[in-house]
Amino acid sequence: MTELAELPGYLIRRLQQLAVSMFVTTMGEAGFDLTPVQFAAMTVIGQEPGIDQATLASRIAYDRATIGGVIARLCQKGYVARAIKPENRRARVLSLTTSGEQVLAQVTPMVMSVQTEILGDLTDSESAQFLDLLRKLVAGR
Amino acid sequence: MTELAELPGYLIRRLQQLAVSMFVTTMGEAGFDLTPVQFAAMTVIGQEPGIDQATLASRIAYDRATIGGVIARLCQKGYVARAIKPENRRARVLSLTTSGEQVLAQVTPMVMSVQTEILGDLTDSESAQFLDLLRKLVAGR
DNA sequence: GCTTCACGATATGTATACATATCATACGAC
DNA sequence: GTCGTATGATATGTATACATATCGTGAAGC
Numbered sequence: 001m002t003e004l005a006e007l008p009g010y011l012i013r014r015l016q017q018l019a020v021s022m023f024v025t026t027m028g029e030a031g032f033d034l035t036p037v038q039f040a041a042m043t044v045i046g047q048e049p050g051i052d053q054a055t056l057a058s059r060i061a062y063d064r065a066t067i068g069g070v071i072a073r074l075c076q077k078g079y080v081a082r083a084i085k086p087e088n089r090r091a092r093v094l095s096l097t098t099s100g101e102q103v104l105a106q107v108t109p110m111v112m113s114v115q116t117e118i119l120g121d122l123t124d125s126e127s128a129q130f131l132d133l134l135r136k137l138v139a140g141r
Numbered sequence: 142m143t144e145l146a147e148l149p150g151y152l153i154r155r156l157q158q159l160a161v162s163m164f165v166t167t168m169g170e171a172g173f174d175l176t177p178v179q180f181a182a183m184t185v186i187g188q189e190p191g192i193d194q195a196t197l198a199s200r201i202a203y204d205r206a207t208i209g210g211v212i213a214r215l216c217q218k219g220y221v222a223r224a225i226k227p228e229n230r231r232a233r234v235l236s237l238t239t240s241g242e243q244v245l246a247q248v249t250p251m252v253m254s255v256q257t258e259i260l261g262d263l264t265d266s267e268s269a270q271f272l273d274l275l276r277k278l279v280a281g282r
Numbered sequence: 283g284c285t286t287c288a289c290g291a292t293a294t295g296t297a298t299a300c301a302t303a304t305c306a307t308a309c310g311a312c
Numbered sequence: 313g314t315c316g317t318a319t320g321a322t323a324t325g326t327a328t329a330c331a332t333a334t335c336g337t338g339a340a341g342c
Binding site: 161176177205214229232 | 296298299301302306307308
């Protein structure tokens with residue numbers, strides 16, 4: 001008999017579910033309407049202003065098709081500006097608006113505390129161990 | 142500066158992404174068209190024939206609204222049968238068809254090998270450790 | 283200079299994931 | 313026995329996630 005709850009794949013999905021739910025709840029309680037993906041996109045755009053959509057997608061391991069919608073929603077919220085790149089009119093360069101920069105600054109500390117919350121049931125040494133193994137599993141793949 | 146790739150939430154999402162992709166690829170190569178959720182649903186239905194949709198959803202930590210579509214697709218493939226429960230005409234009881242049972246039997250060993258593949262980069266002791274911590278993080282939440 | 287090919291993005295279709303609204307049915311209260 | 317409430321399911325809307333097709337644009341080859 002297959003004990004679903006013992007399978008790594010099942011447990012990983014559950015943890016991802018919990019992490020997203022904590023993220024969205026925390027944001028919502030603070031009055032922000034941001035998903036994990038939107039936060040990741042804004043963080044990278046803040047670090048590399050002028051990045052194009054395809055490069056952004058690869059930075060955060062997303063599909064190029066998906067990122068379009070994410071960016072569209074961030075533009076609609078007024079957090080991200082999109083402009084056609086002069087040297088390569090096929091590409092669109094992205095940057096944070098002033099409002100986007102402010103929101104990102106406010107939200108980043110909350111995201112950090114959510115990270116602690118996700119690992120809340122572990123001791124410090126267990127957390128470090130878990131992160132090590134996570135990094136090893138994701139590295140390069 | 143926020144190093145996205147160091148955040149637990151980000152690493153968990155990436156691992157989930159990898160796990161799903163390995164699952165779907167393995168199934169596809171073997172000629173089966175099954176997602177992880179569909180496999181989970183079929184496994185539980187096989188274990189508890191006659192289960193209703195809401196109970197099934199809670200067993201695999203899914204939304205009741207989502208499970209409807211999952212079941213609909215499994216019915217369309219001919220793997221699951223859905224019937225109105227006589228004692229409670231609001232509910233629908235689920236069971237595997239003969240074809241569904243056969244597919245589940247064929248697919249289960251492959252799913253087990255995918256689990257090993259997901260943890261492929263870890264030693265046996267690291268895998269056990271990782272599973273322990275995963276269980277601890279998910280337990281009860 | 284024109285064609286072909288590559289590349290960036292959008293469009294479309296399938297499958298989760300979840301909140302909320304709605305609908306049908308069942309059940310308890312009176 | 314009718315009413316209000318609880319329950320099981322579907323419908324709708326938003327947001328990923330990804331494959332594939334398509335379109336616009338740029339670049340290389342001739």
